[in-house]
Amino acid sequence: MKRLTLNPPQIIMFCFMLLLLAMAFFIDMDLAGILNDSLIKWAMNGVIVLSLIPMINVGAGRNFGIPIGLSAGLCGMIFALDRRLTSWIGFFSSILLGMLVAVVFGFLYAKLLNRLKLNEEIVGTFAGYSFIPIMNLFYTFVPVTNRQMLYPIGGQGLRPKVNLDQYFGQILDNFLQLRIGPVVIPLGLLLFFFGIAWLIWLFGKTRTGLVFSAIAENENFVRLSGINVNFYRTLGIILSTVIAAIGVVVYSQSYGILHLYDGPFMMSFPAVSAIVIGGASPKKATVANAMIGTFLYQTTYLLSIPVANALLIPEMAEIFRTIITSGIILYAFIFERKPKRA
Amino acid sequence: MKHIKNNLVPVCIFLLAVISFYFADVSGKYLASEIYTRFIRNALFVLALILPISCGMGINFAIVVGAISAQMAIVFAIDLMLEGPAALLFTMSVSIFLSIVFGLMVAALLNRAKGREMIVSIMIGQLSSVLYQFVFMVAFGLIITPHNEAILLDRGIGVRSMIDAKNISSVIDGIFPFQLDGKTYSLFPLIIIAVFALLLFYIQRSRLGVLAKAVGKNIHTADVLGLKTNKIRSLCIVISTIFAAMSQILYVTDFGTVNVYTGHIGMDTNAAAAILVGGATLKGASMKNCFLGLILFHALFITSPMAGQNLFQNPSVGEYFRSFLAYGVIIIALIMNLKTEKKKASFA
Numbered sequence: 001m002k003r004l005t006l007n008p009p010q011i012i013m014f015c016f017m018l019l020l021l022a023m024a025f026f027i028d029m030d031l032a033g034i035l036n037d038s039l040i041k042w043a044m045n046g047v048i049v050l051s052l053i054p055m056i057n058v059g060a061g062r063n064f065g066i067p068i069g070l071s072a073g074l075c076g077m078i079f080a081l082d083r084r085l086t087s088w089i090g091f092f093s094s095i096l097l098g099m100l101v102a103v104v105f106g107f108l109y110a111k112l113l114n115r116l117k118l119n120e121e122i123v124g125t126f127a128g129y130s131f132i133p134i135m136n137l138f139y140t141f142v143p144v145t146n147r148q149m150l151y152p153i154g155g156q157g158l159r160p161k162v163n164l165d166q167y168f169g170q171i172l173d174n175f176l177q178l179r180i181g182p183v184v185i186p187l188g189l190l191l192f193f194f195g196i197a198w199l200i201w202l203f204g205k206t207r208t209g210l211v212f213s214a215i216a217e218n219e220n221f222v223r224l225s226g227i228n229v230n231f232y233r234t235l236g237i238i239l240s241t242v243i244a245a246i247g248v249v250v251y252s253q254s255y256g257i258l259h260l261y262d263g264p265f266m267m268s269f270p271a272v273s274a275i276v277i278g279g280a281s282p283k284k285a286t287v288a289n290a291m292i293g294t295f296l297y298q299t300t301y302l303l304s305i306p307v308a309n310a311l312l313i314p315e316m317a318e319i320f321r322t323i324i325t326s327g328i329i330l331y332a333f334i335f336e337r338k339p340k341r342a
Numbered sequence: 343m344k345h346i347k348n349n350l351v352p353v354c355i356f357l358l359a360v361i362s363f364y365f366a367d368v369s370g371k372y373l374a375s376e377i378y379t380r381f382i383r384n385a386l387f388v389l390a391l392i393l394p395i396s397c398g399m400g401i402n403f404a405i406v407v408g409a410i411s412a413q414m415a416i417v418f419a420i421d422l423m424l425e426g427p428a429a430l431l432f433t434m435s436v437s438i439f440l441s442i443v444f445g446l447m448v449a450a451l452l453n454r455a456k457g458r459e460m461i462v463s464i465m466i467g468q469l470s471s472v473l474y475q476f477v478f479m480v481a482f483g484l485i486i487t488p489h490n491e492a493i494l495l496d497r498g499i500g501v502r503s504m505i506d507a508k509n510i511s512s513v514i515d516g517i518f519p520f521q522l523d524g525k526t527y528s529l530f531p532l533i534i535i536a537v538f539a540l541l542l543f544y545i546q547r548s549r550l551g552v553l554a555k556a557v558g559k560n561i562h563t564a565d566v567l568g569l570k571t572n573k574i575r576s577l578c579i580v581i582s583t584i585f586a587a588m589s590q591i592l593y594v595t596d597f598g599t600v601n602v603y604t605g606h607i608g609m610d611t612n613a614a615a616a617i618l619v620g621g622a623t624l625k626g627a628s629m630k631n632c633f634l635g636l637i638l639f640h641a642l643f644i645t646s647p648m649a650g651q652n653l654f655q656n657p658s659v660g661e662y663f664r665s666f667l668a669y670g671v672i673i674i675a676l677i678m679n680l681k682t683e684k685k686k687a688s689f690a
Contacts, residue, residue: 064461116676121461123676129611130669133662140656156656269468313499319476326469333462334454 008335009277009328013296016324020303027310032182034302040173040186041298042291043193044254048247048267049274049290051240053200056285057209058236059216060113062272065124068109069244070264071135072102077249077258078158081167082144091168091253098245106241110234125268132265139260162258169256189254196246201287203239212236216283273297273325276332300324351674352621352634355667359641362660366648373644375523380640382531383596386589387613388632389535389542393578395627396551398558400460401614401672402579404448406467408586409606410474411440416591416600417478420505421490429509430595437587444470445583449576456561467610475603501602511595531592538588539629545581554578558625615639615668618675625679642667 024031048066055063063069076098080090109127116123140157144150149162163169175188203209211232215222223229252258275285278293301321308316346353363373387405394402415437419429448466455462482488483499493505518529545551553574557564564571590609594600617627620635643664650660 112673116673116680119676121458122464123673125461125464126669126672130666130673133666133669136662137659140658140662157658312497313480315479315500316476319472319479322472323469323476326465326472330451330462330465330469333458333465334451 007279009331010279010292010296013277013300013324017296017300017303020300020307023307023310024303027307029306034306036184036186038295038299038302040189040254041302042295043186043189044251045247045271045274045298046193046291046294047196047250048244049271049278049294050197050200050287051243051247052271052275052280053285053287053290054203054212054236054239054243056275056280056283057204057216058212058233059219059283060233060237061120061124061282062275063124063237063240063244064121064268064272065109065128065131066244066268066271067128067264068105068131069102069241070248070267071131072105072241073098073245073248073252074135074258074260074264075101075138076245077252078139078142078144078149078260081149081162081164081258082146084146084167086167087171088168091171091249094168094249095246098249099242102242102245103238106238107234109241110237113237114230114233128268129265132262136261158260160259160261160263162260164252164256164258168253171253172250173254189250192250196243197287197291200243204286208232208235213284269325269329270297270321273328276328282332282336297324349621351619351671351678352638355619355638355642359638359645362642362645362649365652366645367652368645368648369523371523373641375525375527376644377637377640378522378527379596380643381636382535383593384589384609384613384616384640385535385632385636386538386585386592387609388616388636389539389629390582390585390589391613391617391622392542392627392629392632393545393551393554394459394582395617395622395624396546396558397554397575397578398561398625399452399463399575399578400624401617402463402582403460403610403614404452404463404466404470404579405582405586405613406606406610407444407448407470408441408583409590409609410470411444411583412437412587412590412594413600413602413605414440414474414477415587416507416510416594417493417501417505417602420493420507420509420600421488423490425509427513430513430591433510433591434588437591438584441583441587442580445580446576448583449579452579453572453575464610471607474606478602503601503603505600505602507594507598507600510591511598514595531596534588534592538585542585543629550574550577611668612639615671618671619667622675623679623682624675625682639668 024034048070051066051069052063055061073094076096077094079097080094083093085093112127113120113123142158144158148166149158151157151159172189172192173186175186176191178185178187204213211222211227215227215229215232219229248264274293274297275290276293277296278285278289278291280286280289280293301317304317304320305314308314308320387409390405390408391401394400412433415433418436419433422432424432448463451466452459452462479500482501483494488494493501495502514528514530518533519526520529521527553564553569554577556567556569557571557574561571586609590606594605616635616639617632618635619639620631620633622628622631622635646660646664647657648660650663651657653659
């Protein structure tokens with residue numbers, strides 16, 4: 001059992017969070033409210049961050065191509081909303097349809113990444129970027145009959161933001177809420193989040209999961225022992241895409257809005273940054289890394305909003321968030337051990 | 343036939359541009375004038391990418407840093423209320439100084455991340471962009487005391503998002519004017535671009551250029567031969583940053599106003615797409631690629647929304663198509679790169 005150590009990003013984040021907490025205390029903030037929000041934000045973004053794990057563990061790098069998986073999940077939701085499926089049926093059919101689409105997208109994405117090994121990060125970034133305009137074309141021409149999803153004028157093309165209130169908005173958030181005084185614990189949401197995390201942890205213990213980590217450790221050795229490396233890489237990438245699709249459904253139900261078009265554009269960097277904060281190395285990420293990282297990242301952002309407002313500069317929260325995001329990723333690229341060239 | 347096969351990307355884009363021009367239903371003069379504007383605004387950005395490519399660092403997305411230093415210099419010039427040629431001279435010298443300092447910092451980071459310079463340069467661009475926003479949105483008025491109160495927001499902290507840059511743009515107006523499509527354009531920016539292109543031409547053939555090529559061919563051999571590889575790479579990055587800064591100054595003088603917070607965003611991907619459309623690879627780029635790519639990419643960029651409007655009654659179709667192209671061409675370049683490397687490996 002490895003001793004628990006803190007890496008520099010975690011120390012910086014802890015210090016920053018303590019500073020923000022002190023300031024929040026100073027300006028008399030509603031700490032119970034912050035705790036409630038941070039629990040929701042944790043699970044809401046957590047599933048997307050969990051989706052990075054299979055790809056890191058199979059040695060395919062940090063998935064900067066998250067928008068591909070997110071688009072799959074959005075497709076699933078579009079199909080479900082078009083059928084006017086509400087409540088739990090709508091939620092779970094969105095997830096199922098999204099997963100089906102994600103398998104196809106993930107397979108194509110894996111084909112691309114297997115061709116361009118060792119360049120996964122840059123390929124992922126631009127694959128994600130260039131996939132968004134393709135999906136935008138799809139949103140413009142998809143034959144949807146539900147008027148609430150279409151542009152009010154013209155009747156062609158989906159709206160950038162579709163309200164989910166009538167369908168399954170906040171359905172997980174409000175499920176099994178536990179009230180302890182002013183603190184509200186969204187038990188249903190957290191159980192769903194922990195359930196997915198548990199499944200990923202369990203997957204890491206299976207034979208396939210062990211092969212994954214062996215590939216990340218030494219790809220050539222695994223190939224020489226007669227294992228089809230590209231097959232396992234494809235599997236890992238598809239798995240990542242599928243979990244990202246689930247993640248965006250969870251995210252959207254919490255957000256209450258289905259955000260199409262440029263919605264997933266800038267979602268890859270925060271997720272990668274969160275898992276790096278959690279202590280994931282380029283070849284090994286655990287469920288705990290993702291969970292700790294997401295909690296630190298999201299809570300810090302949440303705390304910075306009222307503090308920035310109190311200082312009368314509301315833009316500061318967003319600026320700090322982006323500084324943290326890109327600074328942490330830059331740190332990870334520059335100070336980690338170099339990958340061995342195959 | 344072989345020629346076409348070797349230049350598949352430019353030929354395809356040329357065909358697309360012709361199709362798009364046909365459906366866009368605009369006059370050739372309009373297209374020419376639009377391309378001229380975009381050409382003088384973006385040419386130096388694209389030229390800035392050549393040296394980092396030739397020394398093996400791939401596309402330098404950190405040219406955003408150069409654009410940022412130019413924007414800072416321009417805002418300072420407006421803050422000091424400089425006018426006319428003095429303002430332009432001040433802006434140029436300050437931005438060159440800033441881009442040398444920032445360029446050295448970028449180079450230090452990139453030298454620590456050999457083999458993955460491209461993604462690191464993207465992150466450097468993002469980080470520097472927010473740090474710059476922080477300086478002008480929060481520190482200005484709070485820590486730095488401005489001289490020109492007119493550029494501040496009403497709350498007294500932070501610079502306005504749009505500032506009039508007439509003090510610089512008025513300098514260029516009216517030098518060597520010519521008429522095109524009913525509007526008056528100045529030839530002066532074109533002359534500046536030509537001067538910088540000649541400068542780059544000289545650098546490529548000077549000692550530095552040859553050494554950079556050697557480093558780009560094989561960095562380990564260059565290291566063993568006793569070349570100071572890190573120093574050569576740093577110099578290339580610094581020159582690239584200076585070029586980007588000059589480009590941003592040209593952009594602002596042509597545009598007339600400074601978009602303080604967003605003026606530098608997106609320059610990097612557009613420039614990268616232009617040079618790759620022109621037939622450059624991640625290992626080799628020439629000036630021919632730059633100019634050809636600029637014209638082709640921007641011709642497509644201008645006509646595609648109108649073609650989308652005429653074909654599908656929806657202008658956003660063309661817009662999606664062009665942004666797909668701008669990002670997708672980088673992946674195509676990576677795939678082509680892999681092929682040439684495999685060919686090389688099979689010969690060796």
